[in-house]
Amino acid sequence: MRRTILLTAALLAAAPSAHAWQDTEPATDWSALTLHQNEWRMGLFRGQYGILEPLQIGTQWLPWLLKVPNVDLKWTVWSDRTWSASVSGAFFTVNAQDFDKDAEDIQFTMVPIELTGSWRGDALAAHLRLSYTVVKTTGDASVESADTDIKGVAAVSTGALGLSGEWHLSRSFALVTELAASIYQDAKATGESSSQIDPRTTLELHAGGSADLKSGRLANGTLSAFWSWATFNLKLGLGYGNYQVPTLHLFAGDPVVFPDLDMFWRF
Amino acid sequence: MRSLRAGVAPGVALGAVLGAALAMGLAGCKGDGDAEQPPRAPDVTAALAAYDAPKGSLTADSAPELLEALVAEAKAFEQAAVLFTAFQDVIGGLGGSSETSGGQALRVRRQALSGAFTGWARIEYVCPGLDANVIDRGQGIIEAFGQLKGGKLDPLIWGEAKRCALPDADGRVLRFSADMLFETTRQLVAFGGSLTDADGITAPFGLDVLILEGGFSHRVSLPDGDVVLTWAGGTDFDHIDVEDRAGAWSCGVTLAPVGGTCSGPDGADVSF
Numbered sequence: 001m002r003r004t005i006l007l008t009a010a011l012l013a014a015a016p017s018a019h020a021w022q023d024t025e026p027a028t029d030w031s032a033l034t035l036h037q038n039e040w041r042m043g044l045f046r047g048q049y050g051i052l053e054p055l056q057i058g059t060q061w062l063p064w065l066l067k068v069p070n071v072d073l074k075w076t077v078w079s080d081r082t083w084s085a086s087v088s089g090a091f092f093t094v095n096a097q098d099f100d101k102d103a104e105d106i107q108f109t110m111v112p113i114e115l116t117g118s119w120r121g122d123a124l125a126a127h128l129r130l131s132y133t134v135v136k137t138t139g140d141a142s143v144e145s146a147d148t149d150i151k152g153v154a155a156v157s158t159g160a161l162g163l164s165g166e167w168h169l170s171r172s173f174a175l176v177t178e179l180a181a182s183i184y185q186d187a188k189a190t191g192e193s194s195s196q197i198d199p200r201t202t203l204e205l206h207a208g209g210s211a212d213l214k215s216g217r218l219a220n221g222t223l224s225a226f227w228s229w230a231t232f233n234l235k236l237g238l239g240y241g242n243y244q245v246p247t248l249h250l251f252a253g254d255p256v257v258f259p260d261l262d263m264f265w266r267f
Numbered sequence: 268m269r270s271l272r273a274g275v276a277p278g279v280a281l282g283a284v285l286g287a288a289l290a291m292g293l294a295g296c297k298g299d300g301d302a303e304q305p306p307r308a309p310d311v312t313a314a315l316a317a318y319d320a321p322k323g324s325l326t327a328d329s330a331p332e333l334l335e336a337l338v339a340e341a342k343a344f345e346q347a348a349v350l351f352t353a354f355q356d357v358i359g360g361l362g363g364s365s366e367t368s369g370g371q372a373l374r375v376r377r378q379a380l381s382g383a384f385t386g387w388a389r390i391e392y393v394c395p396g397l398d399a400n401v402i403d404r405g406q407g408i409i410e411a412f413g414q415l416k417g418g419k420l421d422p423l424i425w426g427e428a429k430r431c432a433l434p435d436a437d438g439r440v441l442r443f444s445a446d447m448l449f450e451t452t453r454q455l456v457a458f459g460g461s462l463t464d465a466d467g468i469t470a471p472f473g474l475d476v477l478i479l480e481g482g483f484s485h486r487v488s489l490p491d492g493d494v495v496l497t498w499a500g501g502t503d504f505d506h507i508d509v510e511d512r513a514g515a516w517s518c519g520v521t522l523a524p525v526g527g528t529c530s531g532p533d534g535a536d537v538s539f
Contacts, residue, residue, distance in 0.1 A: 190386075199402050200393045201357070207386030207415055 025228065025266060028056070030164040030178060031127045032086035032118035034076045035266070043233075043264025048072075054079070060247070068094040072112075084118045090247065110135045112247050123169075129162035131249050154190075159183035160249040166226075176226045176235065180244055181219035182251045186210055218242045218251035222260045235262040306412060309425050311450050314457060318477055318484060322492025325511045329489050330518075330539040331525050336487045337496060337504060338522060343474050344483075347458055349433050350443050354456075357392045357411045358424055358449060386415045394431040397440050407431035407442065422452040428460070439465035445472055454478040484510075 026033045028041070028048075035041055035050035041058070042048075048058030054076040063070045072090035079085070092110040112133040119126050136155040160182050167175045190208040197203050220241025227234045237260035242251040325333070389412050396406035411426030425448035432440045445460025455477055462472035477484040482500050486493040495510040509516040514532030521527060529537045 197390075200395070202391045204389040204391075205386065205415075206388070209385065 026120065026125075027166065027176075027226070027228075028074075029262075030116075030129070030162070030176070031120075031125070032076055032084040032116040033079065034074050034086065039266060041264055041266050044262055046264075063092060066094075067098045068092055082120055084120075086114075086116045086118075088114045088116070092247070107138045108135065109138065110248060112249070123167065125166040125168075127162075127164040129164070131158075131160040131162065133158045133160075133247070133249050135248065154187060156185070156187045156248075156250065158185040158249045160244075160251075172228055174226045174228075176224045176237070177221065178224075178239075179219065179221045180241075180249070181217070182242075182249070185218075185250055220244055220251070220255070220258075224260045231265045231267045233262075233264050233266065235260065237261075308412070308414060308421075308423055309446075309448050311423060311448065311455060311457075314475060315450070315453055315455060317486050317493045318453075318455070318495055321486065321494045321510050321512060323487075323489035323494040323511055324491055324513065325494055325509050325516050325529060325531070325537060327537050327539050329494075330527070330529060330537055332489065333487050333494065333496065333509070334504070334507075334520055334522070334525050334527070337485070337507075338525075340474060340485070343472065344476075346435070346441060346462060346472065347456075347474055347476075349435050349441060350428060350431070350445070350447070350458060351456055353392070353394065353409060353431070353433055354411070354426070354428075354447055354449065357390055357409050357426070358413075358451075385417070388413045388415060388420070390426075394428075394433055396432040397434055397438070409447075411447075422450055424449045424451065435465075441465070443472065 025036075028034055034054055034056040035048055037050045037053045039050040040048070045062060046058055046060045048056050050056045056074050058072045058074070059070055060072075070090060070092040072088060074086055074088035076084055076086045090110075090112045092108075094108050096106040096108070110133065112131060114129055114131045116127060116129045118128075134155060134157040160180055162178065162180045164176065164178045169175065188208070188210040191205070192207075193203075193205045195203045195205075220239055220243070222237050222239030224235050224237025239258045239260050241255050243253045243256060243258065244251050323329070389410065392409040392411075393402055393404055394407045394409060395401075396403065407428065407430035409426060409428050409431050411424055413424045414421040425446070428443040428445050428447060431443045433443065435441050442463040443458075443460065445458045445462070447456075447458050449456050455475060457473075457475035459473035460471075461469050463469040475486065479497065482498055484495050484497040486495050492512065497508040497510070498504055498506065504520055504522060507518045507520055509518055509529060516529040516531050516537070518529035519527050526539055528539075531537065
């Protein structure tokens with residue numbers, strides 16, 4: 001217990017070498033701000049680089065492990081000391097044949113787009129984020145059998161609203177809360193099928209449909225402790241709510257308690 | 268201490284990159300969920316209105332004309348019955364009957380696309396000619412279309428017989444080249460095109476009828492508009508009900524010679 005208290009006190013203490021991150025190295029993950037030019041952010045889940053002062057490029061590691069190339073860009077379109085706004089977009093793509101050579105030639109493409117507005121005070125900051133994501137397939141998913149041939153394409157789109165808050169308790173420590181709620185999420189599909197009903201008769205169906213994937217209120221929230229030292233940053237917290245597929249902003253399942261963990265280096 | 272970044276100048280390239288990403292995201296919605304459009308469905312509004320509100324008048328002068336027109340079309344009714352029987356089989360494949368394999372096929376698709384979906388169906392039937400055991404596209408085809416709205420088949424089914432060879436009651440082949448439609452709510456059947464008989468003679472072929480419980484209604488054009496004749500079916504024309512602009516008439520008729528008496532809506536009688 002004593003060890004825990006000491007560790008907590010050490011983590012909360014403002015080390016002399018700590019970044020004044022709330023001033024010069026503001027958080028970029030949930031805010032409208034970007035890395036500085038030529039600044040790197042290398043972390044557990046993603047790597048980013050400041051191409052220009054207002055523009056950063058990045059990628060997520062986990063999708064690469066799943067053979068999903070991805071890149072994201074974030075542009076702070078306007079900023080002063082208090083207010084800032086950004087637009088960001090990403091691109092993920094994968095082909096089913098990357099996993100199975102015998103699979104159909106279906107390309108999945110995911111494009112998340114976010115608009116973020118930030119307000120930063122002396123010890124507090126708030127960020128509002130509007131997200132839109134579309135996942136689309138190109139190429140035909142095809143199922144063929146002796147008397148049936150089914151082809152189709154599909155798309156999923158989601159919209160979500162996010163609100164983040166920072167409370168700077170010291171120069172190296174802040175409490176961060178993030179709330180996210182689904183605005184809408186739906187799926188659309190078109191399909192064709194051809195069936196040989198009998199030797200004389202062939203039936204073709206050309207159908208398109210949509211389904212509302214949002215049932216009831218879908219949201220989650222996290223409360224995390226965030227440490228930012230000279231280069232190393234650590235975020236630990238807990239969340240509660242519907243599981244949210246990262247980047248896609250697709251909410252699913254019943255509300256659960258989930259951990260929030262991230263660590264990265266900025267240099 | 269580095270100051271928080273100041274306002275930034277938007278670069279053209281930067282805008283282009285993000286604009287492209289935005290455009291792609293927005294374009295992602297286009298076309299998804301919208302099935303390819305089918306051929307345009309025919310408009311049956313006027314045909315149904317003609318049955319609902321006939322504009323012609325039954326008179327002593329027009330009554331024989333009506334009856335003669337009906338007798339003249341008797342053969343067309345028999346020929347239409349041949350084509351309609353085949354068309355009904357095709358429609359069964361569109362899901363009209365849950366007992367048909369086609370109906371099952373449609374139900375399977377509905378389950379696969381649960382939820383409200385729209386689209387259309389096309390069914391192609393290879394006509395049998397005189398040999399039901401041979402599949403030969405040279406015997407012509409019937410092509411039928413139906414629209415799917417909210418997961419259900421629209422009541423209007425239409426299509427075309429393309430040189431479709433079908434046997435008549437006497438076992439002779441008839442070749443139909445005709446547009447056709449079936450409005451299932453009102454049971455309106457219409458054909459229009461040409462028919463080549465067993466002797467190779469091609470003639471215009473066309474009529475429309477409403478299929479009723481135990482009979483048919485058929486509109487006949489008179490100089491002042493259509494009237495609707497209803498009878499028990501087939502060529503049994505002993506008793507015919509006539510609907511004209513004034514109301515309903517009940518007619519007892521003979522064909523040889525053509526004559527009869529019709530009792531009108533206001534107790535008026537017309538003899539001819």
